[in-house]
Amino acid sequence: MRNLLLYLEYDGTNYHGWQIQPEDITVQKTVEDAVFKIFKEKISVTGCSRTDAGVHAKKYALSFFTECKIPAERVAVALNTALPYDVRALYCTEVGENFHARFDTVSKTYQYIINNGKYDVFMRNYCWTVKSALDIEKMRSSAKYFLGKHDFKSFMTGEKDVTVRNVFSLDITENGDFINIFISADGFLYNMVRIIVGTLKKIGEGKLDGEKIPEIILARDRSLAGETAPPQGLYLYDVKYEVSEILK
Known part of the structure; x- marks a missing residue:
């Protein structure tokens, strides 16, 4: 076998x-x-x-x-x-x-794509079109608060016994009107990436102070975070394993 x-x-x-x-x-x-x-x-x-x-x-x-x-x-x-x-x-x-x-996964990386420009009928199933102008620098400066090991109960849907996850990186890049958000962690809670993206979007709109993120994390209260971004902009981008595990 x-x-x-x-x-x-x-x-x-x-x-x-x-x-x-x-x-x-x-x-x-x-x-x-x-x-x-x-x-x-x-x-x-x-x-x-x-x-x-x-x-x-x-x-x-x-x-x-x-x-x-x-x-x-x-x-x-x-x-x-x-x-x-x-x-x-x-x-x-x-x-x-x-x-x-x-x-045996060591890390997973997700990509989320936001279209911050004109609605594109050909991309409707592959991104989230956000009409309001987003401040990318505010979003980037807030990304650091998600890094490290935290209890992400405020950024999940449903219930789970263990809600601590370790976020290794969160990078935001631009390609014309498209904003790419890459987030890597040792694992993710249900809808965690989409809620983090929705929270970053709210920060980019100026509707949430990014410096409030640590408070939102500590509160363990879903109602304090942003909306759940729609599924079509989300991509499982990479999965990593220890080489030793693959070769066993």
Whole structure:
């Protein structure tokens, strides 16, 4: 039995998120159907993260066990013959039997794209169009308050027992009218990135003082943070593992 680590990219527009649901089309089910078609095995794949409906991925990792003898370097090519146009296998490698695509992650990076210019009908599913002018420098100066290990309960939806996460970096860049927000952490709470983006947007609009962020974090009160940014601007950008874990 082999354990394979596979990387994907996908456009989440037509999917109800990653995780299998009884009545809806999901990325996981789509991938498992392709694996069955190529490998002739009924296999359950383990994803590195759950993504919501409409959320995209530029580098999504999953792992699965198989008896198939297709060389790892040929797996992505084979699967792409069975995958739809909006899901692509990037590359595959064989890993140790104890490797787990979700639990062995060291860091995840998300990208969020804001269009702060004219509404673009062709980009409507791939960014958040914000009509009010945003002060990028205010947003950048506020980013530092999110760095480090904090209790991010104010920046999540729902309930979870452990709400402490370690944010490694939060960078904001510009490309014409488009604002790119990159955030890396050891893990994320449900809607954490989208709420942080909504909070930064509020700061950029001048509706929230960025220096209030430490107070909002300490309060552990969702109502004090900004709105939840819509899903279509969010991309899982990168997933990292310890090399030693991959090689076991």
